[in-house]
Amino acid sequence: MRKTDGLLKLVGLCLLAGGLVAGLLFPVVGGLGVMSNEASATVDNMSAELANDPPPLVTTITDANDEPIATLYDQYRIPKAGDQISDAMKWALISVEDRRFYEHHGVDWKGTVRAAITNQTSGDTQGASTLTQQYVKNYLINVVHGGDDPEDRIGQQRAREQTIARKLQEARIAIQLENRMSKEQILTGYLNVVEFTHEIYGVGAAARSYFDTEAEDLTVAESALLAGMVINPAMHDPWNYPERAKERRDLVIDLMVQNRKLSEEDAEEAKEEPLGVVADGPNRPPANCTGAGPEHGFFCQYVEDYLIESGIDKQDLYQGGYTIKTTLERDVNRSAKESAEEQVDKTEDNVANTLSLVRPGKERREVVALAANKDYGTDPEKGQSSWALPSAVTNVTGAGSAYKIFTAAAALREGVTGVYDEIDVPDRHVSEVFVSKQPQCPPLNQYGDKKYCVTNAEGAEFPSKLTLQDALAQSPNTAFVILAEKAGMGNIVELASKLGMRRSMARNDAGAEPDPESDNRALAVSQKELFGPSGNSPGLGSFTLGPAALSGLELANVGATILSDGVWCPPTPIREVVDRNGDTVEIEEEECEQAVEEDVAHALADGLSKDHLPGGTAHRAASEADWGERPMIGKTGTTQNNSSGAFLGATPQLSGGAMVFRPDRPNGGLCYNGPGNVHACDADEGTMFGGRTPAQTWFGAMSEILDGADEKPIPETPGPYRNVKDE
Incomplete structure (x- = not known):
């Protein structure tokens, strides 16, 4: 190399080094870009955020007794104060990442210039970042842009x-940060932000996940392993690359000796220790509702859906560190789950059996259980599902005759009949009000394509007249279509x-x-x-037979409304939400x-009070469970083709x-061969009934x-709703 070439290169490197120093103090111009006043304001704001704003935290969901059931998070993090982190952990990190940490003021000038010159004269890349600078970088990556949308990835x-x-x-941010925070605060902040692979962030979560211990109890060997990972967590993963992780750990231990924070004798003992991590990967809780387990996962999913619909952003929910206190009663939910699974095996293909339970009330309507025969999870082969089966509108084939409740409610409210008035129960009824392009009773063309024709269930025998109360218990189709004509489908829907609903x-x-x-x-x-009156159409009479998609939770809430003196309240799984x-x-x-x-609600409750008694469609099920005569209201329902x-x-x-239904392929039937022996079958083979x-x-x-529990009475029908003359 000629002397002039060497001199020119030396001058260039000196200028580069000077530019780096000057760039920290003044706006950068020319090839380095222009840092405007707006950019400077951004630097100020960022340093303020680092000093004051905490990183993403774990949201905890609890049951009604404040016992945790699940955690939601994007970053598993357990914040720790400075005095809750072992000195071994602090000195291990300083020794490997920034041994001059307590000497510089945010930027290590010597290291920065050296790295800049090396990067310009060779193919190597040296960072020379101080812990303060690394804190800034990690904060930008894991906090400011800690989401998963395209803007965050950019x-x-x-x-x-x-x-x-x-x-x-x-x-520049690092320098300003050192004027706002103490060295201890910066070190603690860094240790709470940095990533340790597997969605584990911060030393508190790492201590638990890697060693099943607390950050304040981390040993030299444990601390050195974690400190050695921060440069490249994936590369030094102790489960995937144990030899590489040990080599890096031992290097950190040697650096602690060089930094005079560990004796050579203690260092040799620490290097003899095994890695000591928990078996089979990090021990961290699931990041979503799978952590609630097979029993309570559906309830957890409902809580998450409910809060998001109530206005909490999903990313905020997963990063905000909330405590969500719910209304879940574990024992009640467990009983519901066991009963659902006893009737339908969880591995049965395309059969969901759900039970949703709410407490009546005139000021709040607390959801206490959401259960299914399926376990909550993501593996269908193991009988798992992550659909919100008990709470969402998942049963698309309907509730059948359970919807006769709404026809009865309209008939009572509109004065069509009283609870003890007799109503007509023909074997077949051809409607003069409702129409249908597909008549339901043969021969198909007997009434033309504009008449709605309905029959009672095949094989069912009814007297020609029944009281409304007995009709609700025995459930003849024709009687309720006739009531629907008189009450009006607008009132019913x-x-x-x-x-x-x-x-x-x-x-x-x-x-x-x-x-x-859609053209449909x-x-x-x-x-x-769809089912209500529209234009010249009086509505669809089939609605009273319950063919519409529905939520089992909303069906449960109907009963709660009736037994709350006719007061509707929104079902809620939330007692309280507490922020970080x-x-x-x-x-x-x-x-x-x-x-x-209130009088209509009481009359309707009385009308529904005989389904579990002899003659009612639920009597056999009640007897098998030794229900006795405990007062209750009830209504069964079965859909077309027993689907x-x-x-x-x-x-x-x-x-x-x-509800029992086909969640995956709704077209077809359900065959019932006794408790625990239910399966999907062809439409013409179905034998399932609501009872x-x-x-x-x-x-x-x-x-x-x-x-x-005490047996509490069902309200009696008020006088005006007992008998109503049919004009």
């Missing part, structure tokens, strides 16, 4: 760029919504959000619009309202909606849940 990429401009901004009625016939672009009206409009600072977060919930007059069944049952203490699996599930759970 931000993470920029924070990792090996450019002088990025290094300058990082250094209105009361279905008001009494509890609000979300279900707002969905389309397939249980989804209405799609106005059943998919284009809500159920309320211990302050209560207000959740927007709908207010309770009087859905029907699903439902049972709404309620006592003054608890209301439940039980079988659904009622058996309800009584099996409730007889155990209410064992020893």
Whole structure:
């Protein structure tokens, strides 16, 4: 090399080093880019955030007794104060990452210039970042851009760029940060932010996940292993690369000796220790509702869905460090789960059996259990499902005759009949009000394509007249279609919504959000619009036979509304939401309202009070569970082709909606061959009824849940609703 060439290179490197120093103090111009006043303000804001804003934390969901059931997080982190982290951990990190940490003021000038010269004269890349600068970088990657959307990924990429401009901004923030925070605060902040692989962030979570210990109890060997990982966590993963992890750990131990924080004798002993990590990977809790386990996962999922719909952003929910205190009663939920699984095996393909339980009340409507025969999880081969089976609008084939409740409610409210008035029960009824393009009784062309024809269940025999109370217990189809003609479908669909089926009625016939672009009206409009009066149409008489998609939780809430003097309240799984600072977060919930007059609710309750007694469709299930004569209301339902069944049952203490249905391939039937022997079958082979699996599930759970509880009466029918003359 000529002397002039060497001299020029030396001058260039000196200028580069000078530019780096100057860039920390003044705006950068020319090839390094322009740092405007706006950019400087960004630096100020960022240093303030680092000094004051905590990183993402774990949200904890508890049961009604404040016992945790699940954690939600994007980053598993357990924050620790400085005095909760062992000195061994602190000195291990300083020794390997920034031995001059207590000497510099955010930027190590000697190291920065040396790294800049080396990077320019060779193919190697040296960072020379201090712990303060690394804190800035990790904060940008893991906190500011800690999400998973495209903008966050771009931000993470920029924070990792090996450019002088990025290094300058990082250094300026570090300098300002050292004026706002003490060295101990910076070191603690870094140890709470840094990543340790497997979604584990911060030394508190790492101590538990790697060694099943606390950060304050970390030994030299444990601390050295963790400190050695921060440069490249994936590369030094002790489970995937144990030899590489040990080599790095031992290097950190040697550096602690060089830094005079560990004796040579103690260092040799520490290097003789095994890695000591827990077996089979890090011991961290699941990051979502799978952590609630097979029993409580469906409830946890409902809590998450409920809070997001109430206005909490999902990323905030997973990073905000909330404590979600719920209404889940574990023992009640466990009984519901056991009963559901006793009736239908969890591994049975395409058969879901659910039970949702809520407590009646005129000020709050607490959900206490959401259970299914399926376990909550992601492996269908093991009988798992992550669909919100008990709470969402998942049963698309309907609740069958359970919807006769709404026809009875409208008939009572509109003065069509009283609870003890007799109503007509023909074997077949051809409607002069409702129409149908597909008549339901043969011969198909006997009444033309505009008449709605209905028959009673095959093989069922009824007297020609029944009181409304007996009709609700025995469930003849024709009687309720006749009542629907007189009460008006507008009143019926209105009361279905008001009494509890609000979300279900707002969905389309397939249980989804209405799609106005669809050519199929059943998919284009809500159920309320589809089945209710429209233009010259009086509505669809089939609604009273329950063919519409529904939520089992909402069905349970109908019973609670009836036994709460006609007061509807939104079902809620939330007792309180507390933020990371211990302050209560207000959740927007709908207010309770009087859905029907109290007298109408009492009359309807009395009308529904005989289903479990001799002659009622649920009597056999009640007898098998030794229910006795405990007062209750109930209504069974079975859909066309026996493709699903439902049972709404309620006592003054608890209301439940039980459903069995085909969640994956809804077209077809369900075959019942006794408890535990239910399977999907062809439509013409179905033998399922609401009085079988659904009622058996309800009584099996409730007889155990209410064992020893007081027997409370069902309201009696007020005088004006006992007998009404049919004009």
